[in-house]
Structures are given as C-alpha cells and as structure tokens.
Amino acid sequence: xxxxxxxxxxxxxxxxxxxxxxxxxxxxxxxxxxxxxxxxxxxxxxxxxxxxxxxxxxxxxxxxxxxxxxxxxxxxxxxxxxxxxxxxxxxxxxxxxxxxxxxxxxxxxxxxxxxxxxxxxxxxxxxxxxxxxxxx
Amino acid sequence: xxxxxxxxxxxxxxxxxxxxxxxxxxxxxxxxxxxxxxxxxxxxxxxxxxxxxxxxxxxxxxxxxxxxxxxxxxxxxxxxxxxxxxxxxxxxxxxxxxxxxxxxxxxxxxxxxxxxxxxxxxxxxxxxxxxxxxxxxxxxxxxxxxxxxxxxxxxxxxxxxxxxxxxxxxxxxxxxxxxxxxxxxxxxxxxxxxxxxxxxxxxxxxxxxxxxxxxxxxxxxxxxxxxxxxxxxxxxxxxxxxxxxxxxxxxxxxxxxxxxxxxxxxxxxxxxxxxxxxxxxxxxxxxxxxxxxxxxxxxxxxxxxxxxxxxxxxxxxxxxxxxxxxxxxxxxxxxxxxxxxxxxxxxxxxxxxxxxxxxxxxxxxxxxxxxxxxxxxxxxxxxxxxxxxxx
Numbered sequence: 001x002x003x004x005x006x007x008x009x010x011x012x013x014x015x016x017x018x019x020x021x022x023x024x025x026x027x028x029x030x031x032x033x034x035x036x037x038x039x040x041x042x043x044x045x046x047x048x049x050x051x052x053x054x055x056x057x058x059x060x061x062x063x064x065x066x067x068x069x070x071x072x073x074x075x076x077x078x079x080x081x082x083x084x085x086x087x088x089x090x091x092x093x094x095x096x097x098x099x100x101x102x103x104x105x106x107x108x109x110x111x112x113x114x115x116x117x118x119x120x121x122x123x124x125x126x127x128x129x130x131x132x133x134x135x136x
Numbered sequence: 137x138x139x140x141x142x143x144x145x146x147x148x149x150x151x152x153x154x155x156x157x158x159x160x161x162x163x164x165x166x167x168x169x170x171x172x173x174x175x176x177x178x179x180x181x182x183x184x185x186x187x188x189x190x191x192x193x194x195x196x197x198x199x200x201x202x203x204x205x206x207x208x209x210x211x212x213x214x215x216x217x218x219x220x221x222x223x224x225x226x227x228x229x230x231x232x233x234x235x236x237x238x239x240x241x242x243x244x245x246x247x248x249x250x251x252x253x254x255x256x257x258x259x260x261x262x263x264x265x266x267x268x269x270x271x272x273x274x275x276x277x278x279x280x281x282x283x284x285x286x287x288x289x290x291x292x293x294x295x296x297x298x299x300x301x302x303x304x305x306x307x308x309x310x311x312x313x314x315x316x317x318x319x320x321x322x323x324x325x326x327x328x329x330x331x332x333x334x335x336x337x338x339x340x341x342x343x344x345x346x347x348x349x350x351x352x353x354x355x356x357x358x359x360x361x362x363x364x365x366x367x368x369x370x371x372x373x374x375x376x377x378x379x380x381x382x383x384x385x386x387x388x389x390x391x392x393x394x395x396x397x398x399x400x401x402x403x404x405x406x407x408x409x410x411x412x413x414x415x416x417x418x419x420x421x422x423x424x425x426x427x428x429x430x431x432x433x434x435x436x437x438x439x440x441x442x443x444x445x446x447x448x449x450x451x452x453x454x455x456x457x458x459x460x461x462x463x464x465x466x467x468x469x470x471x472x473x474x475x476x477x478x479x480x481x482x483x484x485x486x487x488x489x490x491x492x493x494x495x496x497x498x499x500x501x502x503x504x505x506x507x508x509x510x511x512x513x514x515x516x517x518x519x520x521x522x523x524x525x526x527x
Contacts (some may be wrong), residue, residue: 017333019306021314028319119314 006032010051039065058086081128149201151192158185164259189213208233219247304337368398377409394432401513414444422448430478445506451499
C-alpha cells in the first residue's frame, strides 16, 4: 500500500458478527471502515466526503433498507460505488440479476449474495473504486 | 333493508333422455336462487342439458359444471358409466332414478354421487336438493381455502425459520474463513473474540432448536403432562436462581412478591417455562441497573396470577402489536445485542392456554413492560386415563 490516506468505506449491517467480520477483513485490506448497524444509524452518515464506497446489507429494520440507503448515497454523489449484500435470492427465489438489469432500479453498482467470500467483496470494491478513480 | 348478497352463478348440467324432464328441471331452476348468508353470497343457477351419455360426456369435457343432475337410465349407457368415463369429477352429482335400488345407490355413491332424486319429483324437491348441493359446494370451497391458508402460514414459518438458522451459520462460517486466512496473524490469542462469538452464536442456534422442539410438542399435543401439586413460590425461586447470573451481569435487581406458598395443580416443567420466560425477558430487555418484580397472587381458589414488571426498554404501540408473532424480535437500537430465538412468547402463550388463561401485556416505550398471566388449576384427568393436552 502507498502512504495515501486510507479509503473510507461505509458498512451498514445489522448482524453484529457479520459487521465484525467485514470490519476485520476490510481493515486488513487497509480500508477504513465507518460502521452503522441499521438504516437509521446510517442515514446521518451520508454526508459529502464522508466515505468513498459503501457496502450495505439489504434487509435491516426495513426489508428494503439497503435500497433506500443506496438511493440516498447515489443522490448525494452518483459516483460513490455501492455494493448491496443480500441473501434474498436464495431465500425467496427472487432474482434481482437475471431477467432485469438490477442497476436500472436498485441503483447499486454490485449485488453480492450473503455467504459472501471476502475475496469477492474485495474484488468488487477494487473494481468499483478503480473505475471511480479513473474518472477523477 | 340489508344489502342484497352478491350473486354467484353455479353451472348445472341436466342429463336425461326425456325432453320433459330437461325442460322441467330448467324451468324449476330458472330465477331460483339460494341465499347463503354464511358465505355472504346468493347462488343462482345456469342450466345446460344433455339427452344421452355421449352428449353428457361432451358437455362435461367442454366445461366442468358445478352440479350434474344425472339420470341413471340413458339410451346409450347408464349414469354410472357416465361418471366412470367423466374426466376428473370436480362436480357434484345428483343421481335421478326411477328404480331406486340399493345396488345402484351404493355404486353411484362409490363413484361420488352426492344425492338421489327419485322420479317423479316435484320442482320443490328438485330445488331443495339443489339448495343442499349448493351449500355443500360452498362448504367444500371454504374448507379448501382454509387449508390453503394453513399451508401458506406453514410455508412462511419455515422460510423464516430457515433464515433464523442460517444467520448464525453464516456468522460462524465467516469467522472460520477469517481464521483460516490467519487474518490476525499466527497467534491463537488473536482469535479469542472470534471463537467467543462463534460459541455464542452456536448456543443461540441450539436454543432456537430446543424452543422449536418445545413449540412443536405443544402444538402437536404429544407432550405428556405430569400433573401434580406445584408450589408457584418455590418454582419462582428456582427460576430466579436460573436467571441470577444474567441479571447480575446487567446489574439488575430481581424481586419476588408472593405469599409464603401458592400451590396449584400443574406440570412443573410448564410452570418453569412460564416463569423462566417472563424473568428472562424482564432481564434481557431491561436497562443496565434496572429492576424486575415478579408477583404471585391467589386470585380465587384454583386460580392464580403471575405478574412480571420490569423497568426496561419497553415497547412502542407498533412493537406491542407484533409481539406475539413467531420469530418476532424487536429490532431497535436497544435490542441489537440481545439474542433470542423469537419463539419464547409463542411458547409462553401456548402454555398459558393450557391453564385456561391468557397473557396480558402493557408497555411504555423507554419505561418498561408488564406481563400478566392468569392461570387456572390444570384439570385433573379422570383416573386411569392418559393425561392429555386440551386443544
């Protein structure tokens, strides 16, 4: 890693252990984690310059908390990459990413299914942040 | 005047080789309607006619009727043959016969005939039989709908259960992956908190499975009850001991207000489920340094009141409304760190019902909750019979 300032990632997740793991992992990858455990706690954190990427759980206090947060983040700055983490597909059989392009209405840049491998999260963040930097 | 009930048409197929019978039946049912206030509907009839077995089969194939008036003796075959050759008999058959022999009746009933009309019959007799058939059709439909709803509830229960079981698995799995990657370096001590959390999540999962078994046993009525004289005060003492460590960790004072003894005819295990459930919730959903009071009172001979009041986090009206749902766990900033299966109150409610009682809850958000159970002595089963659960 270079001596650049650490990239800040907003992580919103209501399972304390999943949050803990995400934090351990992302910090080991030299990111700085800004943690919020639900939609309500995350909303005031959506501020200009607050973070450079977001990883959001989908279902928290509301079944669509992740979407709502994603929408608010994109409204603030459409260039901030948003990854939504969900297990909805497996449980309900609803596929977000097959028939329709999810990005059209979900407004997230990537959707990762739970039981996620951390490498997958790392790869998505690298890809999305890399793309963002090239625009800057 | 009350509003007229919405009108629904039932499709009747009359199969008879006598033209007079066909027009007679059509006329009898024309403009005839049956009010079914229980189902909030009025039923009227549209009539189709067929003169032979072949015609009848063609009509059945074209559109499945609701009711078939079927003559036994047709030119080309018998009514029984028609029933045998008919596609899926999703209709209700009324056999018309001039020869009401027992043999015909038995065979026709085996083939699913609902009723018989002996020739000759009056329009009133026909209408009476048709009314009975219409009522039966609606009863069946209602039963099917209830069955469908039950299946839906079951499906939802299993979906949520799967989710509740998966969450701790995912958490433990995640820690395992981090450990496998030696994310905290080679020293085992670096992983202590991961191991601790994994143990906590697995314990939570075990509790969920145990609660699920309790709930299933209660619902199936398979659980044997050992009814005896149980002193609620003694039982409360034991339940308070069991919750003492948890209470101490949160600095919560648990107090008992009770007469010296309060004997009831009960199953000691069930009494413990109730008391432990109340106390555990009063401690878990309490504030640091709060208090919980368990009160036992004799209401009348053979009945008792258990009240558990806490100075906890309380619930909003909305949360209170959802409280007794299965797997409902109040998710807010106060309850985040509290674990539970979400089945405790479902179990409590079912057990209280065994004692002819109910659970009353009052709560104020931020101030605390009070749960009140009214119990009656369990009924002593007659000597020599198995103790059984009441439904």
